[in-house]
Amino acid sequence: MQRTGIVALAGKNPVIPTRLRIDTANSLRTVCPLSDKKRILVLSVSAGSGHVRAAEGIAAYAKDNFSDLSVRHRDLMQLVPTYFRKIYTDLYLKLAAGLPEAWGWLYRKTDHEPTGSVTERCRRMLQRISTKKIFQEITAYEPDAIVCTHFLPAELLATAVLENRIHCPVWVTVTDFDLHQMWVHEGITGYFVANEELAFRLESSGVDPATIVVTGIPVMPEFVNHTDRREYAAKYGLNPSHKTLLIMGGGAGLGISCKLVKLLFSLQSHLQIIVMAGKNQSLLARLQNLSLFFPGQLVVVGFTDKVPELMACADLVITKPGGLSTSECLVMGIPMLLINPIPGQEERNASYLLQEGVAQRADDAATLIYRLRLLLANPEKLSHMKTQAQRLGKPNAAANLLHHVINNLVSGRT
Secondary structure (H helix, E strand, C coil), X not given: CCCCCHHHHHHCCCCCCCCCCCCCCCCCCCCCCCCCCEEEEEEECCCCCHHHHHHHHHHHHHHHHCCCEEEEEEEHHHCCCHHHHHHHHHHHHHHHHHCHHHHHHHHHHHHCCCCCCHHHHHHHHHHHHHCHHHHHHHHHHXXXXXXXXXXXXXXXXXXXXXXXXXXXXXXXXXXXXXXXHHHCCCCCCEEEECCHHHHHHHHHCCCCHHHEEECCCCCCHHHHCCCCHHHHHHHCCCCCCCCEEEXXXXXXXXXXXXXXXXXXXXXXXCCEEEEECCCCHHHHHHHHHHHCCCCCCEEEECCCCCHHHHHHCCXXXXXXXXXXXXXXXXXXXXXXXXXXXXXXXXXHHHHXXXXXXXXXXXXXXXXXXXXXXXXXXXXXXXXXXXXXXXHHCCCCHHHHHHHHHHHHHHHHHC
């Protein structure tokens, strides 16, 4: 079939899957073979890293498993003017890091903003003016389907669908354990969500249940296909039989310091600690110096793509409750100690994980020490949290998502 851009897609009416409302199984779905190579465009927004990582997980799974499928991932922030990127991305990062209560207020306010309000109209106008290149990208790539891992492209494309400017299916995968109204739009073909609670909330808000699929949140294949603990413990010079803590994001929230790490070592004689200092070069240097006094017990890494390997060594992960980082922990069956969640989506992620018994929470250093002491002294509790994490983890999220999108295309063709 000759491809001639978005206009040529006008004859392809998106087909809503009616076979299943909720998919709670982790088993892969059978996919009908495609008669020609299909194109899927995955759109993310680099406001935080989670939306991008979810998109990368979808693209990576497709590359490894579908020879008759082309998947392109684009970060919308790479297609917008600098001023819009600074407003949208930089403002979020500054509020989340420096004024978290302000971000929480904004999150709650926009979750209940009346449709058609002056604020909403102004926001939509600015977005429409600033995001024209995304439609040039769609024209150039001519996708058969689009998957959005952030609410901004979902809102833009849903409007375009209603205005008959795009006619290919547009899907949304929600990358948190919470549902904000900005994810939900008329014109979306279907929604992929983390759990049955979000499916129920979508249905309660008026979304057709036939368009809702529980897949979990997509993660990179390395978190699913990880090698056993012993191999990676040996790689990083750790003893696989000793309890190991992984601290993700050394500069986030609690102000991880050499003093705090020393206190953690006092909790158990053979305790091992891995600290991911990220891009905090000052903290990285100080902790590397400290590691000289704890050979074989303290592993310090900077910004790295080896997170699955480090997680494979851990009995407990200390992390902020982002949707992607916690989904990665669940897929690998690792309990969590949640630190200083940002008001808004991270607070609600934390509530879900605490309710399900896979995590505990510490809002200051003293509480962190106290909760760790109790967990290390109670291996049965830690084991129960691990079992719960394994139960909640959905390792085949990217697979099931792609299978539904492809089956939709097959149904639409026939």
